[in-house]
Amino acid sequence: MKPALADASAATPTLLVGVDFGGEHFDSELHELGLLALTAGMVPVARISCKRKAPDPALFVGSGKADEIRLLAQQCGAREVLFDQSLSPSQQRNLERRLEIPVNDRTFLILEIFAQRARSHEGKLQVELARLQYLSTRLVRRWSHLERQSGGIGMRGGPGETQIELDRRMISEQIMRTRERLTKVKRQRSTQRRQRERSEVFAVSLIGYTNAGKSTLFNALVKARAYAADQLFATLDTTTRQMYLSEINASVSISDTVGFIRDLPHGLVDAFQATLQEAISADLLLHVVDAANEEFPLQIAQVQQVLKEIGADQIPQVLVFNKVDAIPMDRQPQAMLDSFELEGVQVPRVFVSARSHEGLSALRELLAQYAQVPSGAGHAGPDGFGVVEESSTIQDQSFR
Missing domain, CATH: 3.40.50.11060 (GTPase HflX, N-terminal domain)
Incomplete structure (x- = not known):
């Protein structure tokens, strides 16, 4: 205690x-x-x-x-x-x-946080759908008003059953209406995505465990004013901006997405498909990691698990180890840019501080290299990062 x-x-x-x-x-x-x-x-x-x-x-x-x-x-x-x-x-x-x-329980708590933080129309619809799905499983005589309906002639079961059935039907209808509204929003977002694809803009999505600093990094890269705070789930709604890369004299689109977490309720994964679609359709994922958190290997594994659930695990990644300014001196990296073995694949890793902007120039150069790689290059990426045939573990040997 x-x-x-x-x-x-x-x-x-x-x-x-x-x-x-x-x-x-x-x-x-x-x-x-x-x-x-x-x-x-x-x-x-x-x-x-x-x-x-x-x-x-x-x-x-x-x-x-x-x-x-x-x-x-x-x-x-x-x-x-x-x-x-x-x-x-x-x-x-x-x-x-x-x-x-x-x-x-934990599921209710995450739903409560999402309900408090959702700001956009799409985000509110997603939270409402997940909340209704969670609530629909907790109707059996949970509230005192259900006992007011007495059983009688022509009624099956005991007290409350008719009211329970009414509640269940009402929630089912709400779920249906919410899904229909969310489907419309998905179509609108899909139209916007196709427009970006037709313009051949290279799409980058920020992903990572909650509170890894994705929104702070997003603001630092595109000079936006997306909400960022040192708390879990500070950002729920996807924000997309254009970022100009002088290294290649072109712009890329970059999206800030909702943070992942251990034991993310499956209802939320399903309900947030529209938001997570930005990650599914991206050309590159910037996987932001809280490098100052000693449990970052577990957090990386949790993010990889969710990526598999939404079908985005085959998209090339760059690991961005954020908060390098908060890493203790005895754990400071030996190099600011190296590679990291992630599920059998050697991926580039760059250490940055979104707050102090340390390492951002190296990250921008890496983004420029990826944006120039021809489509269909797969996991090869720039500088020869490719598949490691034998190993399938997460390893890290760059810290002193």
């Missing part, structure tokens, strides 16, 4: 819970969950974790641990409990009855 540094009176005091099922990437300190909670306007007041072989079907953590969580929540004044994993509707409902305070 670790107290939060923030003032608990400013937002909802929240107890963080994590369960280790023996996975490779379990966050025992619940650091990322705490950052997500702060981003959503909550204040973590305590943290607790435990180990299990498998989730308990009824309470996810078992009755004994649930009672321990309830006692800790009372002691620290928590008014909400937040799990680092996804809960089933029945587990969530049973936990709320047992703990007597609201219980939510």
Whole structure:
């Protein structure tokens, strides 16, 4: 258990819970969950974790641990409990009855943040679709108003079933309408994309783990004013600008996309296809990495996983190790431009600081080289970077 540094009176005091099922990437300190909670306007007041072989079907953590969580929540004044994993509707409902305070999971938290941050019409539609899909699985007697409808002649089941069916039908209709509206937005974006393709503009997309500094780098490259902040999911809406490269006397289009995260809900991946389409149709991906974060190999792996899910894993990449100014002296890179082995492919890597603009000239030169490579060159890229036949691991040996 670790107290939060923030003032608990400013937002909802929240107890963080994590369960280790023996996975490779379990966050025992619940650091990322705490950052997500702060981003959503909550204040973590305590943290607790435990180990299990498998989730308990009824309470996810078992009755004994649930009672321990309830006692800790009372002691620290928590008014909400937040799990680092996804809960089933029945587990969530049973936990709320047992703990007597609201219980939510990681999926709900990410949806909440997305709902707060979406600014464009497209972004709001995407969040609304994902929220409705999540809500549609949690209709079984979850709210007290469902008990007001009594069973009777001509009605199947017990209290609440008619109201549940009405709610389910209403949400299904909302999902259908939202999908139709989102389809129209996708067509508009597709038209804009085809216009860029007809103009033969080289398309670059910024991707990366959330809070890696993509929007700050985007602003530095194109002198734009896209929103950037030191927080998770600061940017949700895709922004595209033209960037002039004097090295080749031509412009390229560059897009800033939503950040990826561990265990990104599949509903969000589906709902954000229009936004992520910018990455799918790009000629080059600038994979921005927080070089100051010691867990960057895990974050790179998470981004690669999402790229596979959306069908963008075969697009050439350049790794941009950002925040070089925040790297400790004993971990400073030996060279500002080298290569990095990524899933069996040697890709160029450049170290930069989007904040101080260090390394940006080298990045621009690298972009110019890629923009001159004839179409169909595939992964060859500039300077002979190509496929490594035998290895398929992520390696890094450029740090001292």
